[in-house]
Amino acid sequence: QSVLTQPPSVSGAPGQRVTISCTGSSSNIGAHYNVHWYKQFPGTAPKLLIYGNSNRPSGVPDRFSGSKSGTSASLAITGLQAEDEADYYCQSYDTSLSGWVFGGGTKLTVL
Amino acid sequence: EVQLVQSGAEVKKPGESLKISCQGSGYTFTNYWIGWVRQMPGKGLEWMGIIYPGDSDTRYSPSFQGQVTISVDRSISTAYLQWSSLKASDTAMYYCATFSGGTDNWFDPWGQGTLVTVSS
Numbered sequence: 196q197s198v199l200t201q202p203p204s205v206s207g208a209p210g211q212r213v214t215i216s217c218t219g220s221s222s223n224i225g226a227h228y229n230v231h232w233y234k235q236f237p238g239t240a241p242k243l244l245i246y247g248n249s250n251r252p253s254g255v256p257d258r259f260s261g262s263k264s265g266t267s268a269s270l271a272i273t274g275l276q277a278e279d280e281a282d283y284y285c286q287s288y289d290t291s292l293s294g295w296v297f298g299g300g301t302k303l304t305v306l
Numbered sequence: 307e308v309q310l311v312q313s314g315a316e317v318k319k320p321g322e323s324l325k326i327s328c329q330g331s332g333y334t335f336t337n338y339w340i341g342w343v344r345q346m347p348g349k350g351l352e353w354m355g356i357i358y359p360g361d362s363d364t365r366y367s368p369s370f371q372g373q374v375t376i377s378v379d380r381s382i383s384t385a386y387l388q389w390s391s392l393k394a395s396d397t398a399m400y401y402c403a404t405f406s407g408g409t410d411n412w413f414d415p416w417g418q419g420t421l422v423t424v425s426s
Contacts, residue, residue, distance in 0.1 A: 241351065242414075242415075252414070286413070295353040295354065303418070
């Protein structure tokens, strides 16, 4: 059971908008720690997608956006494309565990 | 370009020891933390620990404290993750990643991963 909870899977048709939630608690996201997002294709290393809740590294399309409110965060992907099909993970810091935590991951399927 | 290159896949027997490596290049190795992350087959990412090459300050996840040892050799810009006695449950992909330090920071970039298989 991950400290940060994500839906196991989401899906959408090309061109649609999907969101992936990341629910935490008062010891992590609710304690005002930042949330970061990673994208991982099968068999490859994760890659940073969003940092500091809503910032995109250079090269990440603006179709990807992040937000945070209360004890939760969300990743939104607009204009869904086939190459967006991957696993997505959120990450934050947990003060109770004194360490960094990941969500369980969400598999995005592009229909 | 900041790059982390990890050592190759390993196949070991239960009870054997193992040390895998992660070599950094393209940046000042001693200025950034390096973290280790486990991904068991078909599962998610788990933070194991981090080390600051500048002074070897090391932090472990409670889940991995006492199970692994993280170390560094500054002379060759390399971080290590080691086991003294492997178990079948250690079978996983292990990633290293640079980390700016501080509770609010993120892991980027990542090494390509080292697959560890433990089987009798």
